[in-house]
Amino acid sequence: MEKSHRFLSGRPYLIFGLLLLILFSGCTPISRDLRAQADRTVTFRQVFQNPEAYKGKVVIWGGEIIETINQKDGTTLIVVLHRPLDWMEEPKFQRSEGRFIILAEGYVDPYVFKRGRRITVAGEILGRKVMRLGELEYPYPLLQSKQLYLWGEYYYSPYP
Secondary structure, three states: HHHHHHHHHHHHHHHHHHHHHHHHOOOOOOOOOHHHHOOOOOOHHHHHHHHHHHHOOOEEEEEEEEEEEOOOOOOOOOOOOOOOOOOOOOOOOOOOEEEEEEEEEEOOOOOOOOOOOOEEEEEEEEEEEEEEOEEEEEEEEEEEEEEEEEEEOOOOOOOO
């Protein structure tokens, strides 16, 4: 009797834990299929140092939008300041390891995808794109967007 009582006393915790796992596993903005394709072992720093070595790999990155550039060929470049992601794939306000560019098909409204907005992308590594950054030629890792997620804007009120 005592053994079965111990088994039953832990059961609600197990059920609660499983329910939480199921609930939170669906709370990421990137589709399950793309999360399965993404290579989580590839870090931003590795790709930044040698993007050609990781061509074709799918990664999930995020950060803050710096600039959105619509091009004549119908594509859009979104320049992003990389930020690490939390468990929900939301960019955290922590140090950055550099910048990257998202290549998106079609027109992306720069008013919506504006400077300072946080973004998460699942994308395929295409290599490197060198663009001017001030007076420098900056080697941006380039991702072909497979899925974009724009996070809500924070509103800060200094008064209660």
